[in-house]
Amino acid sequence: MSQIRHLISIKDLSDQEFSILVNRAEYYKNVFKSNDLAEFQKNHLKLIGRTIALLFSKRSTRTRISTEGAAAFFGAQSMFLGKDDIQLGTNESFYDTTKVVSSMVSCIFARVNSHDDIQNLCKDSSVPIINSLCDKFHPLQAICDLLTIKEHLDYTNNKLKLAWIGDANNVINDLSIACLKLGIDVIVATPDGIELDKDIFEEAKKIAKKNNCQFEITHDSEKGSAGANVLVTDTFISMGEEYAKKIKLKQFKGFQINSQLAALAAPNYKFMHCLPRHHEEVTDEVFYSENSIVFQEAENRLYAAMAVIDVFVINKGNFNAAA
Template sequence: MSTTASTSSPLRHLVSIKDLSDEEFKVLVQRAQHFKDIFKENKTNDFQSNHLKLLGKTVALIFTKRSTRTRISTEGAATFFGAQPMFLGKEDIQLGINESFHDTTKVVSSMVSCIFARVNKHEDIQALCKDSSVPIINSLCDKFHPLQAICDLLTIVEKFDISLDAINKGTNSKLKIAWIGDANNVINDMSIACLKFGISVSIATPPGIEMDSDIVEEANKIAKRTGANFELTHDSLKASTNANILVTDTFVSMGEEFAKQAKLKQFQGFQINQELTSVADPSFKFMHCLPRHKEEVSDDVFYGEHSIVFEEAENRLYAAMSAIDVFVSNKGNFKDLK
């Protein structure tokens, strides 16, 4: 599996944000911004030139978990580049049932230009990368969610009018995000992504829930390099204090429904509501990758004037476009993009 910063590698996969250099991740956000501009401004010539990049080719979507935003954004992005998206749900193919991961991956990758994979275990993504002859784009596993991180940073750049040129020059953004909730795949990538942009990160999880040690180690390294602060706490009020961005996610992930009552008891006091927003920056923004449940955030915050959740959701489309453009059309080369 090639996830190094080198552009000379014959095949690169998008597995996590921490596998990318700071500059490479910024390129992905810039490309997402670029494609959003084309899409919103309905630039016909740009539509036509991009539509030729993968015309006549196929993009496979291997999904073992259900999805709304990931499926729509991925199929839309593939179509934008002229490719035919092919959805392969867990009931559609033999993956891991009557056929090994190795055999299925060999067969599917021989017929398509790339594979978007939304799976359960991180080991499944690693297995796909090991045996695929085309780029694997991680569309969610239990460890990482890189497309969401690209989308989230695009949203933050837009809403806080951050200059990507300034970020590229190493200027600290002076922003702070507060994550209130579980230690999961979304914050694993989002924390690394924010720190690469010089955005300080404060993560509040309930007692007994800790971030993965490899994520913490990498986050501390990046924070030291970019001058941002990285903080772990079990105090949701402390994390929220002076935060420019409040973020949360589901407390009960898909596959954990059996433990719902125990999880909800553990997460008492971690709902983002008026108590937490009262200590945040007065102009704070609220983000959530969706789908949302009321135990995570109160209605007045979720639907309030500070919420940017639906703009954030739309940006998943442009994040998927960016990933296809760099990893598929440009074969993992972050330079000489057209």
């Protein structure tokens, strides 16, 4: 029996494998937008009669809608298991729950709190585990983000620079690696006292050197924004950190993406945010500007989920078969 391929983080994929995922997302977007009934019927048969579990310990909007939509596209029935439906590792051991759930479904999309939870699911599951967010990684967002950048700035034919202005978190952990794998320069600007995880930093430096890219970290938001083709931020206060809001806002002073920072970016810059968005992160002037592609980015979560189901479930982790 071949080893199950799980999607834990982008750094676990080769450059080519990640490129295939982005290209498959682009392919399925074209299929979906074409409204070709024959194509829809062909794809709908791929997982007909199958079930896909959504094991969500955290609330969500885009992740749930995109995953359920992608499952429906391939003919699978999605089964949402929220924190009030099953108590993962509470009333039943993590091992027992994983063995039971994985025996009845074709894959598990897991949106959990701890990276340890994802690793435990992968260890004991008999089907692919798709990391739909944990405190360390967010690979589905990275696939969607690179598709969005490809569509609007074409990284295949243009040398680009992405600037992250904000916190060091799960989103930039995967996004920085993803960009470097596809030849995009990355600069990460975080407030004083906030650093990227050491293993992410080391991996990013290694990939940057291999792919002849620039990777830099700074605590200067203006330096980060200068000449950037893509400006990206995310929430400063993650779920569960609301108690620290006052302290966090003080720490992040000067890191709101506004017209002053945007003026330092490249003339045709694009602004991205994985949502939900708060005013302390970006002004309305930037968020709703012609440079903003946040809603196109959000829609692309659907096609990222389709690509992942195609590669990891339908093609059982065989990227070459999906290419």
